[in-house]
Amino acid sequence: MPQSETRNRRFVLAERPKGEPDDNTLRLETGDVPTPGAGQMLLRNEYLSLDPYMRGRMSDAPSYAPPVELGEVMVGGTVAEVVRSDVKGFEAGDWVVAFGGWQDYALSDGKGVINLGKNPENPSWALGVLGMPGLTAWAGLTQIGAPKAGETLVVAAASGPVGATVGQIGKILGCRVVGIAGGPEKCAHVVDTLGFDACIDYKAAGFPEALKDAVPDGIDIYFENVGGAVFDAVLPLLNTRARVPVCGLISQYNATSLPEGPDRLNLLLGAILRKRMTFRGFIVFDDFGHLYPEFAREMSAWVKDGRVRYREDVISGLEQAPSAFVGLLRGEAFGKRVVRLSD
Amino acid sequence: MPQSETRNRRFVLAERPKGEPDDNTLRLETGDVPTPGAGQMLLRNEYLSLDPYMRGRMSDAPSYAPPVELGEVMVGGTVAEVVRSDVKGFEAGDWVVAFGGWQDYALSDGKGVINLGKNPENPSWALGVLGMPGLTAWAGLTQIGAPKAGETLVVAAASGPVGATVGQIGKILGCRVVGIAGGPEKCAHVVDTLGFDACIDYKAAGFPEALKDAVPDGIDIYFENVGGAVFDAVLPLLNTRARVPVCGLISQYNATSLPEGPDRLNLLLGAILRKRMTFRGFIVFDDFGHLYPEFAREMSAWVKDGRVRYREDVISGLEQAPSAFVGLLRGEAFGKRVVRLSD
Numbered sequence: 001m002p003q004s005e006t007r008n009r010r011f012v013l014a015e016r017p018k019g020e021p022d023d024n025t026l027r028l029e030t031g032d033v034p035t036p037g038a039g040q041m042l043l044r045n046e047y048l049s050l051d052p053y054m055r056g057r058m059s060d061a062p063s064y065a066p067p068v069e070l071g072e073v074m075v076g077g078t079v080a081e082v083v084r085s086d087v088k089g090f091e092a093g094d095w096v097v098a099f100g101g102w103q104d105y106a107l108s109d110g111k112g113v114i115n116l117g118k119n120p121e122n123p124s125w126a127l128g129v130l131g132m133p134g135l136t137a138w139a140g141l142t143q144i145g146a147p148k149a150g151e152t153l154v155v156a157a158a159s160g161p162v163g164a165t166v167g168q169i170g171k172i173l174g175c176r177v178v179g180i181a182g183g184p185e186k187c188a189h190v191v192d193t194l195g196f197d198a199c200i201d202y203k204a205a206g207f208p209e210a211l212k213d214a215v216p217d218g219i220d221i222y223f224e225n226v227g228g229a230v231f232d233a234v235l236p237l238l239n240t241r242a243r244v245p246v247c248g249l250i251s252q253y254n255a256t257s258l259p260e261g262p263d264r265l266n267l268l269l270g271a272i273l274r275k276r277m278t279f280r281g282f283i284v285f286d287d288f289g290h291l292y293p294e295f296a297r298e299m300s301a302w303v304k305d306g307r308v309r310y311r312e313d314v315i316s317g318l319e320q321a322p323s324a325f326v327g328l329l330r331g332e333a334f335g336k337r338v339v340r341l342s343d
Numbered sequence: 344m345p346q347s348e349t350r351n352r353r354f355v356l357a358e359r360p361k362g363e364p365d366d367n368t369l370r371l372e373t374g375d376v377p378t379p380g381a382g383q384m385l386l387r388n389e390y391l392s393l394d395p396y397m398r399g400r401m402s403d404a405p406s407y408a409p410p411v412e413l414g415e416v417m418v419g420g421t422v423a424e425v426v427r428s429d430v431k432g433f434e435a436g437d438w439v440v441a442f443g444g445w446q447d448y449a450l451s452d453g454k455g456v457i458n459l460g461k462n463p464e465n466p467s468w469a470l471g472v473l474g475m476p477g478l479t480a481w482a483g484l485t486q487i488g489a490p491k492a493g494e495t496l497v498v499a500a501a502s503g504p505v506g507a508t509v510g511q512i513g514k515i516l517g518c519r520v521v522g523i524a525g526g527p528e529k530c531a532h533v534v535d536t537l538g539f540d541a542c543i544d545y546k547a548a549g550f551p552e553a554l555k556d557a558v559p560d561g562i563d564i565y566f567e568n569v570g571g572a573v574f575d576a577v578l579p580l581l582n583t584r585a586r587v588p589v590c591g592l593i594s595q596y597n598a599t600s601l602p603e604g605p606d607r608l609n610l611l612l613g614a615i616l617r618k619r620m621t622f623r624g625f626i627v628f629d630d631f632g633h634l635y636p637e638f639a640r641e642m643s644a645w646v647k648d649g650r651v652r653y654r655e656d657v658i659s660g661l662e663q664a665p666s667a668f669v670g671l672l673r674g675e676a677f678g679k680r681v682v683r684l685s686d
Binding site: 231246269281 | 399405406407567570571574583589590591592594595598600601602603604605606607608609610611612613615616617618619620621622623624625626629630
């Protein structure tokens with residue numbers, strides 16, 4: 001079912017998922033293309049970004065952002081084309097980055113929307129290495145990880161848009177960089193294309209031992225995107241004064257109960273104490289949004305020079321978005337997962 | 344058994360304790376007073392400091408400092424008088440702060456020893472508010488807690504030398520300060536004498552609810568000295584961007600196994616992520632020793648002005664040190680526990 005010029009397809013939140021989202025979580029509705037009022041513009045979404053944080057918005061558990069209400073369009077970052085505009089600074093034919101949501105068309109008053117101009121090169125990259133995931137990687141690593149040349153940086157979810165970028169910046173800054181990814185194909189990409197020093201397959205037998213062997217000097221910075229068994233393997237390898245930017249915990253997002261004991265909460269506090277470590281959680285735009293201009297300048301140059309490489313995993317068609325999102329949470333994406341909405 | 348001029352009593356580590364130290368942990372030995380060689384001085388210990396970190400030194404589990412070897416004198420900070428000296432800058436009759444250990448006499452080459460002069464006022468305070476515990480409080484709060492006026496600071500072990508000082512500094516800096524202590528007598532002292540805004544008795548029924556009622560705006564800074572059930576009550580009350588200096592975990596030091604499940608390790612990581620919190624462990628001299636001059640200047644003035652008050656819990660006689668130390672770990676000390684060695 002392709003994009004139409006008169007009808008708007010949209011996924012609304014039908015039911016809050018328990019555990020993994022399923023066919024009842026989102027509902028596809030079709031309505032008229034909305035009409036922009038004074039001071040508004042109409043956007044046709046070209047690309048929808050799929051990101052792990054969306055799982056949190058489906059839930060009404062306390063979090064840093066309010067949940068999507070039942071019956072509302074599912075939120076999401078989009079790259080869109082302006083169809084018509086009554087907003088200063090935007091005109092028909094401009095490409096923009098916006099929060100257009102899981103739908104074909106969106107209205108906007110221009111707030112928080114970035115204009116990419118008429119003919120952007122790789123417009124969808126603004127949802128990845130040059131956008132939120134890129135800023136997440138850059139800010140989390142430089143502002144919390146505080147890497148020094150010669151230190152060992154370990155990056156979880158190393159083939160994903162955040163992890164891949166963290167590791168490549170780590171290499172630029174002179175770190176020894178070890179990735180963790182799922183499967184030999186992703187690991188080969190992480191080493192051969194992204195230039196990490198090593199990549200360990202967390203799905204392979206003997207993962208904790210392989211990780212230990214890959215970090216003979218221990219771990220000075222661990223960029224946490226995963227939690228669960230990956231963190232369990234990392235924890236004993238963390239060095240005195242290690243820094244752990246806590247960016248995500250994708251292994252836990254579908255969890256419906258706490259794992260069985262023993263209870264290791266005080267064990268973690270004890271490790272933080274004895275090793276004098278810093279663990280810091282962050283939400284990129286709230287904590288580091290003010291650094292966006294510096295990020296954009298530095299990252300654009302690195303991408304242009306080929307020092308930072310970027311891989312996309314493009315899914316075709318809005319109707320594929322729900323299953324593609326479940327696959328993302330399962331670790332099935334290989335690169336930054338975006339949904340191409342137009343033909 | 345009083346101090347002798349010819350014999351040296353010393354407690355050596357006889358056996359590594361499993362759980363709480365007992366009568367077999369330390370052994371009292373008596374030998375000759377040691378003779379200082381060239382470049383050394385002989386110190387007669389007047390006060391021995393008892394501190395929770397000593398439990399860690401009795402154990403050979405991996406930690407930030409090497410353990411005391413079996414048969415060696417138990418380590419400890421002391422205030423001592425110089426008996427005779429071949430060290431430049433020290434002469435007989437000087438009072439000093441040193442690491443003289445659990446014994447009557449110690450030799451020193453002067454490294455790390457601070458000279459208090461011939462007639463110091465309250466010399467033992469150099470083991471508390473004006474020494475390591477004071478620096479711990481001041482540096483942990485200012486460097487990690489980063490308090491701002493109007494924020495809510497919660498302090499565990501609030502009647503102890505570190506907690507009492509943290510809270511009083513917090514008041515000076517304009518925070519709302521809530522202490523946690525064991526029993527009504529300690530809580531009354533924390534509020535009436537130390538000037539905290541409130542103090543909650545963690546031994547009383549309904550402790551978590553009482554703590555919640557005492558922090559209507561949540562907790563911006565939690566100075567962690569305790570862990571266990573106290574931390575469990577604090578965790579849900581921590582605000583977005585809360586800072587948690589992890590200074591000690593006294594409730595856990597005698598633990599011989601992990602508590603039963605469920606396993607809340609990922610729950611803690613998730614809270615750090617969602618609330619964008621910072622948890623940072625520190626060891627005072629390693630991390631903040633360079634700030635000692637600034638601390639000493641500021642704290643001396645506050646103590647002199649009466650803005651920071653200090654309570655000691657003085658135990659008489661070296662032979663009481665082992666049981667006094669066990670009591671310290673049980674929370675029985677009321678104020679800074681020191682052992683008076685001379686008559």
